[in-house]
Amino acid sequence: MDDYRLIADGLAADIAAGRLRPGDRLAPQRRFARQHGIAGSTAARVYGELIRRGLAVGEVGRGTFVRAGRPAPEPALAEPGGARVDLELNFAIPAEQPALLARSLERLMRPDALAAALTPVGASGTPAARAATAELLSRPGWTPGAEQLLFAGNGRQAIAAAIAALVPVGERLGVEALTYPVVKAIATRLGVTLVPLPTDDAGLVPEALESAHRAAPLSAVYLQPTLHNPLGVTMPARRRAALADVLHRLGLYAIEDAIYAFLSDEPAPLAALAPEHTVLVDGLSKRLAPGLSLGFAVPPASIAGRVAAALRSGTWTAPRFALEAATCWLTDGTAATLRQIKRRDAAARQEIMRGRLGGFAVAADSNAYHCWWELPEQWRAETFVAAASRRGIAVTPAAAFAITPGRAPNAVRLALAAPPVDMLSAALEVLASIARGTPEDTGVE
Numbered sequence: 001m002d003d004y005r006l007i008a009d010g011l012a013a014d015i016a017a018g019r020l021r022p023g024d025r026l027a028p029q030r031r032f033a034r035q036h037g038i039a040g041s042t043a044a045r046v047y048g049e050l051i052r053r054g055l056a057v058g059e060v061g062r063g064t065f066v067r068a069g070r071p072a073p074e075p076a077l078a079e080p081g082g083a084r085v086d087l088e089l090n091f092a093i094p095a096e097q098p099a100l101l102a103r104s105l106e107r108l109m110r111p112d113a114l115a116a117a118l119t120p121v122g123a124s125g126t127p128a129a130r131a132a133t134a135e136l137l138s139r140p141g142w143t144p145g146a147e148q149l150l151f152a153g154n155g156r157q158a159i160a161a162a163i164a165a166l167v168p169v170g171e172r173l174g175v176e177a178l179t180y181p182v183v184k185a186i187a188t189r190l191g192v193t194l195v196p197l198p199t200d201d202a203g204l205v206p207e208a209l210e211s212a213h214r215a216a217p218l219s220a221v222y223l224q225p226t227l228h229n230p231l232g233v234t235m236p237a238r239r240r241a242a243l244a245d246v247l248h249r250l251g252l253y254a255i256e257d258a259i260y261a262f263l264s265d266e267p268a269p270l271a272a273l274a275p276e277h278t279v280l281v282d283g284l285s286k287r288l289a290p291g292l293s294l295g296f297a298v299p300p301a302s303i304a305g306r307v308a309a310a311l312r313s314g315t316w317t318a319p320r321f322a323l324e325a326a327t328c329w330l331t332d333g334t335a336a337t338l339r340q341i342k343r344r345d346a347a348a349r350q351e352i353m354r355g356r357l358g359g360f361a362v363a364a365d366s367n368a369y370h371c372w373w374e375l376p377e378q379w380r381a382e383t384f385v386a387a388a389s390r391r392g393i394a395v396t397p398a399a400a401f402a403i404t405p406g407r408a409p410n411a412v413r414l415a416l417a418a419p420p421v422d423m424l425s426a427a428l429e430v431l432a433s434i435a436r437g438t439p440e441d442t443g444v445e
Contacts, residue, residue, distance in 0.1 A: 004042050008049035015055055015066055024066045026056065041185035048400065051382055054390040058382040058399070067386065085393045085427040090229075090369050090415035091290050094341050101288070104328045117324040123311040125151040129323050132330035133296055137258075137282060142272030144280070144298045150308055151323060152295030155259050155283025157316035159222070160186045162255045162279045162297055164314060165306040167192045167219040174212055174221035176204055178401040178408075180229050180257065183222055196403035197221070203228065203235035206242045213250055220253040225270060227260035230401050230413035231372050232365045237267035244273035251277070253303070258282045262339050263346055264367045276300045279307065284326055286369075288338060294318055294326045343367065349416040349424060356428035360435060369417040375410050376435055383439050384412060391434065393427050 014020045026047065027035065033043040047064050050056035058064045108117060124130070130146040137144050152158040159182070167173045169191035175183060177196040187194050195218060198208045204223050212218060225235040235243075247254055247270075256270045256278050271280040283295040295318070299307045311317050329335045346369045353364065353371055364371035375384055381397040388395050395412045402408035414431075416424060 004038075004045040005049055007036060007038070007042075007046045008053070011046070011050060012053065012055055020066050022066050025062075026050075026064045026066070028063060039185070039188060041181075041188055044400075048397075051386050051397075052389040052394050054386045057386055058397075084389075085423055086418045087414045087416070087424075087427060088394045088396050090417045091285065092342050092345060092369060092417035093289055094338070094345055096341060097289065097338060100334050100337060101329065104332050104334045105325060108324055108328055113324070117321045119320055121151075121318065121320040121323055123150045123152075123308040123317045125149065125318065125323050126327070128331070129327045132327050136330050136335060137280070137296065137298065139261075139266065139269055139272070141268040144271070148298050148301070148304065150297045150299065150304070150311060151318040152283075152297060152311055152316045153318050153322070154285055154290075154293040155257075155281060155295040156182050156186070157311070157314070158281040158283060158295035158297045159183065159255065159257065160190070161307055161310040161314060161316050162281055162299070163187065163192060163220070163222065164190055164310040165299075165303060166253050166255070166279070171219045172216060174209060174218045175403060176223055176228070177403055178230060178398070179222070179403060180224065181400050184403070194403050196407075199228075199231070199233070201233065202239040203233050204239075204243065206239070206246045209243070209252075210246050210250065213252060218252060220255060222255040222257065224257045224260075226258060226264055226266040227365055227368045229260065230370060230396070230398075232363055232368045232370060234264060234266060234365060240267055240270055240273055244270055244277075247274045247277040254278045256280045259286055260368065262287050263343055263369065264365070271298060276302065279303070284335075287335060287342070288326075288329060292322055292325055294322050342369075346417070349421065352421060352425050353414070353416060353428060356425060356432055360432070370413055370415050373412050373414060375412065377410075378438050379410070379435065380439075381408065381410050381412055384434065387434050387439065388431060391430050393430060395431070 029043040029047060030040055033040045051058055055067055056064050057067050107113060130149045133149050134144050134146040152161060163173060163186055172193045172195050173187060174195045174197050176199050184194065195212055197212055198205050203225060209221060225240060227234055254270055254277060258269060258280055259282055269280060271278040280298040281296065283293055285293040297307055347366055350364055350366050361374035362371050375381060381399065385395055385397045395414055398408040398411040419427060
């Protein structure tokens with residue numbers, strides 16, 4: 001169990017014992033973090049967990065309060081064994097996947113191969129891994145040079161290394177106003193200031209990036225051009241070209257997160273349009289599985305040494321066993337097979353979502369494993385999350401993705417990948433029923 005959940009368990013026990021009473025205001029997150037010796041991002045996850053359990057309610061501008069009334073003793077919708085229906089984490093593991101991965105590892109289990117896999121390896125990996133990964137990351141109009149590739153333990157570590165290499169402590173990193181939450185935690189740990197940048201239906205607005213940089217220089221910009229998390233937007237070719245032009249004119253670096261690109265036939269990446277100004281990062285956690293992952297960074301030659309140094313100093317380089325296992329999966333066709341399986345699976349889950357949430361303001365790409373739901377006006381996101389939690393369903397409020405506190409839209413992200421499809425369908429029906437009602441109907445106010 002994650003540490004933040006253990007801390008949340010302690011607060012839940014205080015609520016159950018009456019040491020925290022309905023209506024009590026919890027300490028501001030920064031103070032709570034100091035009191036418990038944890039990061040601010042961890043404190044936010046603790047409070048988010050209490051809201052998901054229906055034990056607390058967050059009120060914009062006021063704080064987080066112990067919820068009035070007792071939460072339901074048992075979730076109304078749960079998987080076998082009482083587990084919650086997880087629409088927060090977005091990892092797909094199709095039924096065929098374990099057998100496919102196991103077959104690929106048979107050659108790695110030979111004593112000689114295993115002995116080699118247990119030795120150290122540097123940030124540049126092995127020639128076989130570089131060649132296989134260059135082919136994996138190739139897109140129409142772009143193939144990375146194998147000599148460019150660097151390897152991290154996972155995609156998050158590749159992002160952290162790119163930020164550490166490009167943004168000095170105390171300097172500014174531009175990001176989409178709604179972004180991958182882990183980037184917020186990375187920035188806090190690295191002492192980097194995040195600058196929220198506007199987006200529209202085509203993604204990050206190039207003029208906004210230029211304006212922000214001219215107002216106070218940015219060291220780099222982090223963005224997700226393909227199947228943006230949480231919005232699901234894929235930046236069209238014309239917008240990518242305009243953004244590449246801004247990077248050229250400003251001499252600015254972009255960190256291009258391509259973690260979901262395998263699900264889509266995307267336009268050429270920024271790395272193809274502005275190769276000397278783009279660090280492309282990717283990984284295997286979504287393509288394959290989070291339990292044995294690998295991260296990739298493709299920096300321009302001018303800063304490759306800085307990114308490699310950041311990987312080493314952060315102890316973010318990939319372990320040799322994971323590198324060798326991934327090379328097996330990439331070279332024998334397993335990764336390509338799983339890509340096709342997951343693309344079909346994502347499309348099928350999107351169809352289920354459209355059938356269950358038709359009539360609501362839901363934005364989603366038909367290739368994505370997630371969707372963005374602008375809630376009906378009677379609901380606040382935090383209250384809706386609490387109501388869903390009482391029914392045994394975990395969803396993520398917009399505040400988790402927002403750079404500016406108190407400026408999150410009234411929306412939630414639904415991750416569609418994890419539950420079995422029948423459980424997903426049932427959970428979406430429950431969420432639709434909740435949304436058609438009011439907070440008073442569910443006992444959450």
